Amino acid sequence: MKVNSIRLYINGFTLVELILAVAVLSILTAIAYPSYNAIIEEQKTNQAIADISSLGLLLENFFYQKGRLPNDLQGFGDQIDPWGNEYQYLNISLAKGKGGLRKDHKLVPINTDFDLYSMGPDGDTIINPNKTTTWENGKVTKVGADSSRKTWEGDQWKIGGGTTWGWYSYDSALNLIYYGSGNPSTWNPVQRPGDNKWSMSLWARDADTGEVKWGIPNDST
Numbered sequence: 001m002k003v004n005s006i007r008l009y010i011n012g013f014t015l016v017e018l019i020l021a022v023a024v025l026s027i028l029t030a031i032a033y034p035s036y037n038a039i040i041e042e043q044k045t046n047q048a049i050a051d052i053s054s055l056g057l058l059l060e061n062f063f064y065q066k067g068r069l070p071n072d073l074q075g076f077g078d079q080i081d082p083w084g085n086e087y088q089y090l091n092i093s094l095a096k097g098k099g100g101l102r103k104d105h106k107l108v109p110i111n112t113d114f115d116l117y118s119m120g121p122d123g124d125t126i127i128n129p130n131k132t133t134t135w136e137n138g139k140v141t142k143v144g145a146d147s148s149r150k151t152w153e154g155d156q157w158k159i160g161g162g163t164t165w166g167w168y169s170y171d172s173a174l175n176l177i178y179y180g181s182g183n184p185s186t187w188n189p190v191q192r193p194g195d196n197k198w199s200m201s202l203w204a205r206d207a208d209t210g211e212v213k214w215g216i217p218n219d220s221t
Contacts, residue, residue, distance in 0.1 A: 044082035090115040151195040162199025
């Protein structure tokens with residue numbers, strides 16, 4: 001009996017040892033997972049930078065050959081960024097006076113000939129479709145993918161977003177910044193059908209990362 005029990009111990013694990021092993025693996029996974037995600041996001045960002053550089057060279061070559069820039073990216077290879085969204089292109093010569101130009105804090109256009117960029121993992125809003133929540137149909141729910149652009153018709157989201165509105169508040173206990181977004185434009189609602197998210201909303205963002213924790217439109221019920 002003593003020999004058998006020794007062999008049993010050598011050939012397998014006790015229940016306590018299995019529980020401890022699973023616990024250790026869970027802890028290691030919890031530690032490693034955020035780092036893994038950060039590495040993946042960094043790789044996607046680097047890929048987007050490389051794609052934009054390549055597309056930019058193609059656009060410049062087109063200009064040297066044709067004496068003008070194209071109206072869109074049709075025929076210029078892969079137009080999808082690493083997050084599955086289309087790269088955004090704007091021929092600035094066609095957009096003057098029509099809005100849509102990205103500008104710095106002094107309202108000076110960022111680029112002069114053409115604008116080419118990626119909207120990132122969920123656009124410039126830093127919304128995580130699987131973590132960011134909202135209040136909808138009387139309950140807390142995840143916002144889901146592409147929660148903003150799909151509520152605007154066509155390209156109206158490019159010129160019709162809501163600006164930051166009012167004052168900022170900081171919650172030191174939760175490390176969150178609270179603020180509101182203003183009314184959408186244009187002010188004539190006939191020109192912007194849809195829910196027009198995320199204008200006229202209350203926001204909570206992580207003060208360290210800028211990621212949206214939750215957003216609540218003013219018409220939520």
